[in-house]
Amino acid sequence: MGDTGPAIDALQQRGEAYPPPAGMATYAVVGDPAVYDRAAADPVGWWEDQARRLQWDTPWHTALDESDAPFYRWFTGGTLNVAANCLDRHLAERGDRIAFHWEGEPGDRLHITYRELHERVCRFANALRTLGVGRGGRVAIYMGMIPELPVAMLACARLGAAHTVVFGGFSSEALRDRMEDFGATVLVTQDHSFRAGKHVHLKDNADVALAGAPGVRHCVVARRSGDPVEWTEGRDAWFHDLEQASSPDCPAEPMDAEQMLFALYTSGTTGKPKGIVHTSGGYLTGASATHRMVFDLRDDDVYWCAADIGWVTGHSYIVYGPLANGATSVMYEGAPAFPSHSRMWEIAERYRVSILYTAPTAIRSYMKWGDSYPKVHDLSAIRVLGSVGEPINPEAWEWYRDLIGSGTAPVVDTWWQTETGSMMISPLPAISTLKPGSASRPLPGISARVVGEDGLDVPRGEGGYLVIDRPWPSMLRTLLGDDDRYVATYWSRFPGLYLAGDGCRVDEDGDYWLLGRIDDVMNVSGHRLSTIEVESALVDHHAVAEAAVVGRADELTGQAIAAFVTLRDGVVGDEALIAELRNHVATLIGPIAKPASIVLTADLPKTRSGKIMRRLLRDVSEQRHLGDVTTLANEEVVEEIAAMATVNPHQED
Ligand code: WT7
DSSP: OOSSOOOOOOOOOOOOOBOOOTTHHHHSSSOOTHHHHHHHHSHHHHHHHHHTTSOOSBOOSEEEEOTTTTSOEEEETOEEOHHIIIIIHHHHHHTTSEEEEEEOTTSOEEEEEHHHHHHHHHHHHHHHHHTTOOTTOEEEEEOOSSTHHHHHHHHHHHHTOEEEEOOTTSOHHHHHHHHHHHTOSEEEEESOEEETTEEEOHHHHHHHHHHTOTTOOEEEEEOSSOOOOOOOTTTEEEHHHHHHHSOSOOOOOOEETTSEEEEEEEOOSSSSOEEEEEESHHHHHHHHHHHHHHTTOOTTOEEEEOSOTTSHHHIIIIIIHHHHTTOEEEEEOSOTTSSOTTHHHHHHHHTTOOEEEEOHHHHHHHHHHOTHHHHTSOOTTOOEEEEESSOOOHHHHHHIIIIISTTTSOEEEEBOOTTTOSOOBOOOTTTOOBOTTOOBSBOTTOOEEEEOTTSSBOOTTOEEEEEEOSOOTTSOOOBTTOHHHHHHHHTSSSTTSEEEEEEEEEOTTSOEEEEEESSSEEEETTEEEEHHHHHHHHHTSTTEEEEEEEEEEETTTEEEEEEEEEEOTTOOOOHHHHHHHHHHHHHHTOGGGOOSEEEEOSOOOBBTTSOBOHHHHHHHHTTOOOOOOTTBSOHHHHHHHHHHHHHSOOOOO
């Protein structure tokens, strides 16, 4: 927990409220508000009804097993195969339906049907089998947004093996640590990925990572750029060679509902990333049910989640949820502004996208680039808009609805986390009255509260800690290899209550307003990074004696990383060193973790007990009034830092 307590700066509520579009409820997936009460009366039964929408090989005997809480288990006794649910069961009725309209960044396109995807998954699953992957196997995936990425994930699921996808923007060190921690025996990667017109050298990074991860015996490489890459005979194999050499016949393994489907690493308040474990039956139930309800999914929808599969949003709402629902999706490889600021709207127009899901950071960028870009495109097919990753400010919310949603599309602001697996607090577009900046209320079957330090509910209108007070099917099951940390991180602050780590306020109508993280975790462009991770990367540099990192408010990215660094004696600090330090962080973690600003200072503000006062640094970074510093050991430092912070405010790339 941070030194600040909950950051309860309530967002300004501007008072506007938007009722659902007239008549929408009549044909909606959820059109009757009574659903909330029905689900609340029997939440487990409600989730059983959702789980029955999936195809089970063996029915469960116990819907929710709480005997070993907080290690909850869902649908025990049941078996199913996640890939069969995403592919096979659609073949008879909608095999020729498009699963993905895929757009490459250079402009190449593929339109992949469910039948084609099924065949590729079967072949690649057989290929993985020849590399020793079977039930309970572990595969790491380090790729950009190419079709081979979902193929690899689903192939693992088909075999009953678990995957961990490492975001293609992470460094070789980050990849190595995750592969090691996960216990991967196979890595699936690609030669290069395209990002904003550049080549990202994934295979080169993978080679460096593999040198430090002896447990990984095979490296499968998808060809994307076609440019030459280093090759280790006996270890490396081409994705397409393996695929072609393998049979398209591959029975799906019936797996226990509680079998690990994947782990995804996310930042915590201590240095080591946490491997969030998700299982099969409950996870797929949550991802598919929320995808259908929250976006009001219909048969003729074209759905686009403009996230990266390397994050949980892509797992749940590009791959597993939409495919389980038999949806047609757009999948885009590249950067949103490449080659022009029209890219997203061009794609949305081409496929007549009707549901769009993206992050406030992207929305604010488009807003900044100007209305002219979306305005020249026909976005009239859009009927539901989604937002995720961080609180969305009312200006961006209204711009999104007006410019992208033709002034009529409901905006569903969906609050959830890597840990929750699927959406938790969100409007239902046909029945919720929307308030820009509020995520509305917990979805049917979800129960969330806001409590104070004592664990008791705070009065309406007051800020406190957001907790979930009932288990839900897609919840994380543990942290990989660290049950104690799972209990300590999520279940110890308030026993029996899941601590989300966010501040929240519930208004008079029962609508939830998320207020940002309460711990030392930053949210940069909707991605979580811990201050400690970035600090460790800085201190790793030989010139650095000590470092403190905070997230400061940033108009575009939500938060930007502000670093304060004291150098070792005798080291001269200059612009070149600052650039070197930023690159050092990029090398150790990835470009996303590069501090936006670094202030070199002779000392850091500390409490008498030696704790760095992050709140104060945050205030300095946001150039707020410095507040009470009487508990400071070295008061003069603050003045000095404040002066520096104003001369060195922002060093974006
Ligand atoms: C944290 C989770 C969930 C997928 C993307 C991020 C923040 C997420 C919202 C929202 C306010 C939000 C929270 C949360 N967050 N969505 N709609 N409104 N805050 O996943 O990396 O696990 O981060 O993102 O702080 O705890 P993640």
